[in-house]
Amino acid sequence: MKLVCAQSDLSTNLSLVSRAVPSRPTHPVLANVLLQADAQTNQVSLTAFDLSLGIRTSFQAEVIEGGAIALPAKLLLDITSRLPEGEITLDDESTEATGEGMIVTLKPKSGRYQVRAMGAEEFPELPVVENSEAIQLTVTALIEGLRGSLFATSADEAKQVLTGVHLTVKQDTLEFAATDGHRLAVVETTNENPLESDPLEVTVPARALRELQRMLAHSSGAEETVALYLDQGQVVFAWQNQRLTSRTLEGQYPAYRQLIPRQFERQVTIERRQFISMLERIAVLADQKNNIVKISLDGDAQEMTLSCEAQDVGNGTESMPAQISGENIDIAFNVKYLMEGLKELAASEIQMHLNQNLTPVIFTPLGGLKMTYLAMPVQIRS
Numbered sequence: 001m002k003l004v005c006a007q008s009d010l011s012t013n014l015s016l017v018s019r020a021v022p023s024r025p026t027h028p029v030l031a032n033v034l035l036q037a038d039a040q041t042n043q044v045s046l047t048a049f050d051l052s053l054g055i056r057t058s059f060q061a062e063v064i065e066g067g068a069i070a071l072p073a074k075l076l077l078d079i080t081s082r083l084p085e086g087e088i089t090l091d092d093e094s095t096e097a098t099g100e101g102m103i104v105t106l107k108p109k110s111g112r113y114q115v116r117a118m119g120a121e122e123f124p125e126l127p128v129v130e131n132s133e134a135i136q137l138t139v140t141a142l143i144e145g146l147r148g149s150l151f152a153t154s155a156d157e158a159k160q161v162l163t164g165v166h167l168t169v170k171q172d173t174l175e176f177a178a179t180d181g182h183r184l185a186v187v188e189t190t191n192e193n194p195l196e197s198d199p200l201e202v203t204v205p206a207r208a209l210r211e212l213q214r215m216l217a218h219s220s221g222a223e224e225t226v227a228l229y230l231d232q233g234q235v236v237f238a239w240q241n242q243r244l245t246s247r248t249l250e251g252q253y254p255a256y257r258q259l260i261p262r263q264f265e266r267q268v269t270i271e272r273r274q275f276i277s278m279l280e281r282i283a284v285l286a287d288q289k290n291n292i293v294k295i296s297l298d299g300d301a302q303e304m305t306l307s308c309e310a311q312d313v314g315n316g317t318e319s320m321p322a323q324i325s326g327e328n329i330d331i332a333f334n335v336k337y338l339m340e341g342l343k344e345l346a347a348s349e350i351q352m353h354l355n356q357n358l359t360p361v362i363f364t365p366l367g368g369l370k371m372t373y374l375a376m377p378v379q380i381r382s
Helices: 007-020 073-082 139-147 157-163 206-217 272-286 335-344
Strands: 002-006 032-038 043-049 053-060 062-065 067-072 087-091 102-107 113-119 135-138 164-169 173-179 183-190 200-205 225-231 234-239 242-247 266-271 292-298 303-310 314-321 323-325 329-334 349-354 361-365 370-375
Touching (some): 007 053, 007 087, 007 206, 032 073, 053 206, 067 102, 073 113, 135 139, 139 183, 139 206, 139 225, 157 164, 200 206, 200 242, 206 242, 266 272, 272 292, 272 349, 335 370
Antiparallel strands (some): 032 043, 032 067, 053 242, 067 113, 183 370, 225 234, 266 349, 292 303, 361 370
């Protein structure tokens, strides 16, 4: 195998796929990235797979002699990312059939590096989804949905199904939902390619979707489509020369729609950036104690006040104008949950819908993305 490629292409694609390389591989070959070079198409593909998440990316290169080999992912990335820009020649003509294994040579214009490699035949195949119709999703819809939901997934592995985003593909909408038991984010985006079959539902691990989000950010066109394939326990996202495969999460996802109240006694309209800025300042004190911030709504003054009491440290209060309908109320939240959700509500103004001080509170953007963020209040300790 011999090829000539740009340092930037090799480094960028290596950094994308190496995120699917396990930190503690169960088998030595899984610490490698599979490099395949095709002399007919002048395409080089890189694959990493930890037996749960698999990533494959491809790029153009001058392939003098085709072939495939498994290369140590971390070492190769560390070397390549530090090389100067320009062409790199990569070949394994110095492969030695000794007990020491195979050697691959990297030749940037300034030097020469040799790394030990393994045979491509040892690398496990990426799962292939058979007998599954492709569902076409736009890059824009996927990016919007992931941005507005991923942050609300649970990090607690004991709550397995909550560590993923629940994706529902309907006739002409895509719905993304995530909850960790304390908050819930639901995003509805338009599906530009209407579904011919019945609605499909799948829960995909947040880790895989974060990598998908990162890969889509490198994608060339927002109007591009991503093909989604779904099979028993496996999901595949494929577009251009990229491919991400992941196991799906088993188990019944909570009936989250039932958690969202339909009627509200109070409604508040506020300027989002000002609200977030106030929360960030008050959070400095909240962090010292228990992360709790109190919100007081004053309908007569049309004013919302944020306050925090951090015993033995100090306290803080800030107010801002708000359009308030309904009776006055004091309500408290975990400030981190509040800020994380509000940062994803893409609108200059947001609405807060609430009933009592311990019932779910809904935040929605005014105009723009159709997103619902539910946060559970906490008890105010006097």
